[in-house]
Amino acid sequence: MIGKVISNITPFTLLDYPHKSACILWYAGCNMRCLYCYNPEIVLGKGTISFTEVISFLKKRVGLLNAVVFSGGECLIHKNILNHIKAIKEMGFLVKIDTNGSNPNVLKELINTNLIDYVALDFKALPNKFKTITKSSLFVEFETSFQLLKASKILYEIRTTYHSNLCTNSDLIEMQNYLNEKGYTGNFYVQNFSNGSETLTPLSNSISLKMEVLNTSKKPTIVIR
Numbered sequence: 001m002i003g004k005v006i007s008n009i010t011p012f013t014l015l016d017y018p019h020k021s022a023c024i025l026w027y028a029g030c031n032m033r034c035l036y037c038y039n040p041e042i043v044l045g046k047g048t049i050s051f052t053e054v055i056s057f058l059k060k061r062v063g064l065l066n067a068v069v070f071s072g073g074e075c076l077i078h079k080n081i082l083n084h085i086k087a088i089k090e091m092g093f094l095v096k097i098d099t100n101g102s103n104p105n106v107l108k109e110l111i112n113t114n115l116i117d118y119v120a121l122d123f124k125a126l127p128n129k130f131k132t133i134t135k136s137s138l139f140v141e142f143e144t145s146f147q148l149l150k151a152s153k154i155l156y157e158i159r160t161t162y163h164s165n166l167c168t169n170s171d172l173i174e175m176q177n178y179l180n181e182k183g184y185t186g187n188f189y190v191q192n193f194s195n196g197s198e199t200l201t202p203l204s205n206s207i208s209l210k211m212e213v214l215n216t217s218k219k220p221t222i223v224i225r
Contacts (some may be wrong), residue, residue: 004047005029005078006054012065017096017118020068023055027075031102033135034124036163038197042073051084058091067094067117076103085115100124101145102138111152117154119149123188125167126174133166149185158220159189164207169214172222179220187223 001057010024026039028047035045058068061152068088075081076099089095096118099107110116123142124130130139149156162172176188193206214222 001022003080004050005080006047006049006051009043009046009049009054009057010062011057012136013069016069016071016098017067017094020066020094021064022059022069022094023061023094024069024071025031025075027070027072027081027178027225028099028150029077030072030074031077031136032124032138033200034075034161034203035133035135035166036161036193036203037200038194039073040198040200042149043200051080051087054084055087055091058088062091062093065093067096071098073218074100074102074118076106081106082109082115085110086113089115096120098122098137099145100134102136102154104141104144104148107145108148111148111154115211116154119154121146121149121156121158123158123160123175123179123195125160125171126178129166129171146182146184156191157186158184159191159225161191161193162206162209163193163203164209169209172209172214173218176218176220176222182220184220186220188220189225191225 006025007161008026013022016022028042028045030043034219067200085095094117097116098120100122127139192208195205210222
């Protein structure tokens with residue numbers, strides 16, 4: 001647990017864990033290279049904060065924060081992540097994971113050992129565009145993670161980032177249909193790309209998605225954030 005694998009800490013947020021006060025641990029590194037990624041310094045950079053420093057920070061937040069969000073990058077690629085999560089869980093915090101779903105074996109262990117309370121699973125694209133957008137071949141792993149969550153009692157959400165140059169309205173409807181066919185009953189959260197953000201790959205401005213262009217009667221419900 002000595003290595004520095006955390007890039008930054010957001011000390012307080014009311015937005016990242018539903019109805020809870022939380023902090024965010026941003027783990028450096030990722031096994032995807034999503035074109036629209038707005039955290040290039042985290043994905044490509046090195047950690048600057050040790051887990052010992054995180055524990056010291058959290059000891060001062062016991063009773064003040066409800067939860068800790070593990071994000072990145074991709075937090076589940078780190079070899080000590082299970083120990084990190086267990087240590088924070090033992091401090092009494094709720095734990096949320098932000099993940100691209102590429103490490104189902106780690107996710108399964110977290111579910112089986114009751115170490116996580118909430119998961120945000122990134123649905124990057126369907127197979128026809130997955131490799132183009134993520135520069136990876138990890139869709140099967142994502143799908144396995146999705147099935148693990150669906151079969152569990154863990155609270156979770158499915159979300160995606162929308163950039164009009166990379167994703168069409170038809171793509172979103174197809175993703176919505178995929179989730180429906182797989183039996184997903186939660187909301188499908190869509191985040192509009194934030195124009196002006198530094199990204200891994202230079203992108204022109206995105207035209208924001210408008211709810212009225214989608215078939216809102218279909219399930220799961222698309223919610224634009």
